[in-house]
Amino acid sequence: MNILLINPLIRERDLPRNIPHGIAILASVLREKGYNVILLDINGCRYSKEEVRSRLKSLDYDVVGIGGLIPVYREVKWLSETIKAIHPGIPIIVGGSVGFSVPELVLQRTGVDIVCNQEGEMTLPEIFHAIETGSKLDSVKGIWFKKDGQTVKTPERELIRDLDTIPFPAWDLLPMDVYLNNPVVGVGRDIDFISSRGCPYQCTFCFRAFGRKYRPHSVDYIVEAIKFLKRDYSIDFVSFQDDEFIATPKRVEEFCERLQRADIRIKWSATGRVNLANRELYKRAKEAGCVSISYGIESGSQRMLDSMKKGVTVEQAKEAISLNREVGLRLPTSFIVGMPGETGETAWETVEFCKETAIPLKGLMFATPYPGTELFEYALKNNKIKGDIEDFILRLGDAVDFTVNLTDAFTDDELIALREEMIEEVNLHYRPPSPEEMERFSIELYGEELYRRAQRQVELPAFKKHRELHGFNE
Secondary structure, eight states: OEEEEEEOOOOTTSOOOSOOHHHHHHHHHHHHTTOEEEEEEHHHHTOOHHHHHHHHHHSOOSEEEEEOOGGGHHHHHHHHHHHHHHOTTOOEEEESHHHHTSHHHHHHHSSOOEEEOSOOTTHHHHHHHHHHHTOOGGGSSSEEEEETTEEEEOOOOOOOSOGGGSOOOOGGGSOHHHHHTSOSSSSSSEEEEOOEEOOOOOOTTOOOTTOSSOEEOOHHHHHHHHHHHHHHHOOOEEEEOOSOGGGOHHHHHHHHHHHHHTTOOOEEEEEOOGGGOOHHHHHHHHHTTEEEEEEEEEOSOHHHHHHTTOOOOHHHHHHHHHHHHHHTOBOOEEEEEOOTTOOHHHHHHHHHHHHHHTOOOOOEEEOOOOTTSHHHHHHHHTTOSOSOHHHHHHHOOOTTSOOOOOOSSOOHHHHHHHHHHHHHHHHHHOOOOOHHHHHHHHHHHHOHHHHHHHHHHTTSHHHHHHHHHTTTTO
């Protein structure tokens, strides 16, 4: 059986940076099962609609799998309808949050036949076996599918307990040079990597795709993956994109020790949580090549943090920022404006927080109720989403774009203006480092060789074209 896996277009305004881990891992799993896998990476290759249609006509495949986040719903709809127009009898399976956050909508409004719920490594091979043998889908756990015009949901499947049983992603099926030369966080040939699944916290705006139980890969698995990537793809930098990389300090310490013992010379960044910031751990991480620990701070208002169920305090955020600076780690941050209960007072508490801590308010996002989140349920219950749900989902993109107003204190125009005012006010008081200071800090952080290579990298044609398209050269 020939299986076509598709990674749809996402964040068209940005360069392709994030490797499609989920679909690349599934490609490895399916190859191990003996299937012939074709991976069409539309996002990485930035194919036009005409090019995609041409490939869908010319490729030889018996079944299609599409995956991605909820903002790719529009692409999933177009792809599934296009495939059905070309090959009406081809089964189409969708996974990732785009599928299992709104499975019934996907099955009713698109050309999709089956939705895979949560992790697909065990489920997808069973689906394909059922299709291949003509068996009933009812016996496959963890799916939604169409049957006699109705939507059927099978019993849930247990999450994978040992993530080390999962093979490495099929990096060889991806346009790796595209991803490696468009850094996510770092510099040089930067690859993003997910070393755990699950998040035990309860933030109302977050979609927990892999449940609340934290399940990490072993340090052995991570180190072997990095060795492979360094040997075969000459990576310089690893951006860990876990929900919480530093959740288990013992694992981080072991990882640092193993990196140094094996003399693996890379730089890396990680995600953190302000209440878990740890001076000794951060020092150890920096010794082992860590250059950045990022935080989702979200708000400078304790009232808003509590309403988000963030489980942290404003003081913990201030302490974490101070600690990063003390140790010498970069600290990318993100904030949210427009959560339920947001007022001018709470918004300005965020502004004052940024001014006090000298944090630029770059990553200020609108509160966005993505399907599958508690915030989405709030928006539905309180009639914040007007009209048809599919129309709303078709408008969803990154949270820097305004989609819906969840506040009672502002009109839509006022909320959009508030975000701009907050950014302007903070930036008036924020003195960015001079070019000389930035160069000195970057060389200290990354090393001169990697820093100079990154400087040459931004002069590549892809970077120049991106800057021209979006006015960065003006």
